Amino acid sequence: MVNAITPLLRDFLQKESAGGIVLIFAAALALAVANSPLAANYVSLLDIPVVFAIDSFVIDKPLLLWINDGLMAVFFFLVGLEVKREVLEGQLSSWSKASLPLVAALGGMVLPALVFIGFNLGTPDNIQGWAIPAATDIAFALGILSLLGPRVPVALKALLLAIAVIDDIGAIAIIALFYSGEIDTGMLAAAAMVFIVMLALGRAKVASTIPYVLLAILMWAFVLKSGVHATLAGVAAALTIPLDRSSDHGPLERMEHALHPWVAFLVIPVFGFANAGVTLVGLEPSALLDPLPLGIALGLLIGKQAGIFGFAWLAVKMKLASLPDEVNWRQIHALSLLAAIGFTMSLFIGNLAFATAGQIDAVKLGVLAGSTVAALTGYFLLKSALPAVGSVREQQA
Secondary structure (H helix, E strand, C coil): CHHHCCHHHHHHHHHHHHHHHHHHHHHHHHHHHHCCCCHHHHHHHHCCEEEEEECCEEEEEEHHHHHHHHHHHHHHHHHHHHHHHHHHHCCCCCHHHHHHHHHHHHHHHHHHHHHHHHHHCCCHHHHHHCCHHHCCCHHHHHHHHHCCHHHCCHHHHHHHHHHHHHHHHHHHHHHHHHCCCCCCHHHHHHHHHHHHHHHHHHHCCCCCCHHHHHHHHHHHHHHHHHCCCCHHHHHHHHCCCCCCCCCCCCHHHHHHHHHHHHHHHHHHHHHHHHHCCCCCCCCCHHHHHCHHHHHHHHHHHHHHHHHHHHHHHHHHHCCCCCCCCCCCHHHHHHHHHHCCCCHHHHHHHHHHHCCCHHHHHHHHHHHHHHHHHHHHHHHHHHHHHCCCHHHHHHHHC
16 A cells, blocks of 8 residues: 555645644634634624625625535535545555455444434434534544654555545535435536536546636536535536546646645635634533533544444455555554544534534534544554654664
8 A cells, every 4th residue: 555655645645734733723723712702703703794696696695604615615626536536546446455444434434323323312303413423534633643743654644544535425425415405406407517518528638727617616606506515516526627647737636736735724724713613611511411412422432433443353354455564453443533533524514414503512512522532542542553763764764
């Protein structure tokens, strides 16, 4: 697996790791502001109405929803580009490469959902949040990995990335199937027509990125008005971008390279700041024991560990997959905890699942508690499972 690491993937890992650190600070700032005298200003800022209108075509949403539906569409566009590249020529391009992350990611989605459902069976209003703990925040996880420096095997980072990519594919499918509203067939048909035009451009190997960008924005607007969640337009648009296997300068590669810093250092931190601000004033510790936040927190902490580590172990023992070189089971266990950092993706799905302020605050509480414990525990477990700095330098010499 180490030999399969491409310069583009290394560049992604570096940017995503640094972006993860920025995201951590953005989340901490949101919590600080939400629990300070500036709390009312924070809420008012996110409630500012932003209107875009052309004749009778109007998009009227508060700033928070422009961030969640607009900026996150850019994030999902980048995810779509990464998924396409990984499937065609990267870590998911063959069974031998994809088997371990595929099985591990499957366990890491199914078991957290089952844990959540187990804690919320008696509360039917909460069941629609079953997908919240199934998510992984790759930026946050790689940010934690970066704190350990060169001691972390590149193969372990690549495995975490592959699991997260498959997890993102699952999240995309979940959003499309379970979290879309009433469908406006006219708007959806208009979006489909734009998609067909983009497919034609891709098939014709049009090298300029400008037509794709303009059509992607148009498709996003139609999908938003159709009732299907607008972020899916980002994924659909990305799948039409042609990949040039003969060079690193095709439209897909150029767009992926150009978007990485914007997504890592702007889109995800802004989303984290806008959605992580939960008020802790007057909050009793017992609130975490309510079914909704407890199901989310334990779904992340228990479900992800058991799912990723357990399914990976079974896959290797059954000879369906093999453990990468330089990676051991203690490191896989620590990785399963880092993958339990749901944060931005869990908050995103939580905003789709629930509409009431009380439920959304409970989601934030569960996500923040579970992700924080997962980050700290995963960091210290991985630190103890990695070789000493001196031995790493000797290997590199």
